[in-house]
Amino acid sequence: xxxxxxxxxxxxxxxxxxxxxxxxxxxxxxxxxxxxxxxxxxxxxxxxxxxxxxxxxxxxxxxxxxxxxxxxxxxxxxxxxxxxxxxxxxxxxxxxxxxxxxxxxxxxxxxxxxx
Amino acid sequence: xxxxxxxxxxxxxxxxxxxxxxxxxxxxxxxxxxxxxxxxxxxxxxxxxxxxxxxxxxxxxxxxxxxxxxxxxxxxxxxxxxxxxxxxxxxxxxxxxxxxxxxxxxxxxxxxxx
Numbered sequence: 001x002x003x004x005x006x007x008x009x010x011x012x013x014x015x016x017x018x019x020x021x022x023x024x025x026x027x028x029x030x031x032x033x034x035x036x037x038x039x040x041x042x043x044x045x046x047x048x049x050x051x052x053x054x055x056x057x058x059x060x061x062x063x064x065x066x067x068x069x070x071x072x073x074x075x076x077x078x079x080x081x082x083x084x085x086x087x088x089x090x091x092x093x094x095x096x097x098x099x100x101x102x103x104x105x106x107x108x109x110x111x112x113x114x115x
Numbered sequence: 116x117x118x119x120x121x122x123x124x125x126x127x128x129x130x131x132x133x134x135x136x137x138x139x140x141x142x143x144x145x146x147x148x149x150x151x152x153x154x155x156x157x158x159x160x161x162x163x164x165x166x167x168x169x170x171x172x173x174x175x176x177x178x179x180x181x182x183x184x185x186x187x188x189x190x191x192x193x194x195x196x197x198x199x200x201x202x203x204x205x206x207x208x209x210x211x212x213x214x215x216x217x218x219x220x221x222x223x224x225x226x227x228x229x
């Protein structure tokens with residue numbers, strides 16, 4: 001079993017829809033939870049991150065972490081064609097852990113927003 | 116800052132040849148990471164440096180892979196000899212010491228070994 005599981009998709013939605021992207025993980029020591037967006041033939045770029053549990057909102061994007069279920073989500077409201085990309089979840093342990101520099105990535109979910 | 120700069124963007128080489136990938140991190144960043152991305156395995160950490168010192172190379176798949184960081188503004192990843200299964204996109208990323216979740220990636224080098 002992989003440490004981080006992510007549905008590869010593809011996920012196809014109409015413009016304006018609410019998108020939900022999810023990851024599950026098995027390492028209870030993970031404390032940093034990140035979402036990256038990767039356009040075709042480009043490097044990943046950090047969208048947002050949370051430390052420990054809770055929600056974080058940034059514009060149309062909301063990240064949620066449920067540590068009891070080992071489950072994280074990214075919601076995109078009012079999705080736009082420009083949101084079409086692959087979304088990667090990523091996680092790392094906290095500063096008290098010797099392995100906190102290592103970021104473990106999901107394999108990514110490919111999203112297509114249709115105009 | 117121009118961001119993390121990688122070269123070349125594309126590399127096609129024959130099996131058995133030596134391949135060298137290059138990376139210039141963002142100025143002032145303390146950490147540099149090398150990743151490999153494939154469809155099957157996603158993004159995998161190969162090695163990372165802190166202040167030019169290799170800290171963890173446990174992700175390097177074989178002795179054919181080696182990485183160096185001779186100074187704060189330059190790193191190389193070398194594969195010798197290359198094999199077709201090394202074909203992948205290789206990314207370099209860098210970040211600052213205190214911003215643990217904020218890594219910046221380069222555009223990647225797409226390596227094809229034929």
